[in-house]
């Protein structure tokens with residue numbers, strides 16, 4: 001199973017990705033795979049559930065007990081590029097203290113870090129019992145006595161910094177260890193799509209290069225396992241950024257003194273505000289209502305989008321931008337307006353795709369599927385047994 005991160009549905013064409021396009025004609029091809037809402041797509045892939053069921057929708061949520069509490073007396077933001085080594089050191093110390101899987105601090109102002117805890121990054125997504133009562137693909141594989149290899153990146157920040165190796169090439173070596181199931185992912189289309197914008201000429205070359213790299217890995221896989229099945233999928237798409245909105249400038253400033261009564265977190269396409277003061281909440285609501293590029297989500301909206309989560313996660317106010325706009329600066333991109341973004345609630349560019357090839361795979365094209373269909377599809381293809389409830393259905 002290979003995740004092509006941010007592989008928008010229309011990249012699968014003779015011009016952009018000729019190899020993937022040829023595969024799409026050979027097996028089962030889901031032309032458009034709609035994504036979930038929020039930023040934890042892989043958690044939905046592995047559980048076939050919306051965020052409100054596994055309990056988070058992004059990286060950070062409000063909490064006084066996260067891995068960064070040791071920084072509560074820090075008084076500086078440190079979001080400029082000069083602070084990169086310090087942010088990396090903070091990530092490593094926090095990982096050591098908390099025992100979390102990843103503790104990347106991104107560009108969250110250092111003085112605010114102690115207000116937040118991590119969700120998806122706490123433990124590896126393949127860890128046994130990772131989603132509490134919900135059984136994931138990996139729990140189901142273990143229950144069925146199957147072995148697996150999960151490889152998405154080098155796990156230590158040091159290794160990642162020094163080696164900068166191609167994950168797909170490293171994955172080739174892992175195929176020498178015989179397993180029933182392999183998972184890996186290609187992240188360049190996401191990284192470079194953000195940086196260059198999906199419509200740019202330079203990005204097109206990166207898409208074409210990714211197609212060649214996938215061809216190399218899949219060819220290697222079939223030389224080792226001629227009867228094997230390959231599922232390629234993209235968890236979401238990407239759209240061009242047209243406008244950056246400086247939201248911090250429009251809101252009352254956050255400070256250490258008031259953090260118990262007022263705080264916020266700026267994701268790229270949404271912002272959450274925690275505020276106990278009614279007058280201030282009303283004022284902020286009015287500020288949001290004036291931003292026509294997005295909307296304040298009602299309780300109804302949140303439920304509909306699968307984001308009916310506790311306050312620590314969704315805030316007292318949750319405002320979401322429409323396709324094409326981003327908050328800038330946000331807590332991920334402090335210095336440069338990025339050119340591509342995903343994570344919108346609606347939009348044509350948000351869909352990914354799914355391609356399944358293999359000996360017994362039916363040749364057919366399905367116009368529309370959903371990210372939640374992946375897990376039931378894998379279960380069906382591998383003949384696994386489970387009673388777990390799922391939001392999607394097998395496409396094969």
Ligand SMILES: [Zn+2]
Pocket residue numbers: 006190191194342
């Ligand atoms: Zn991304």
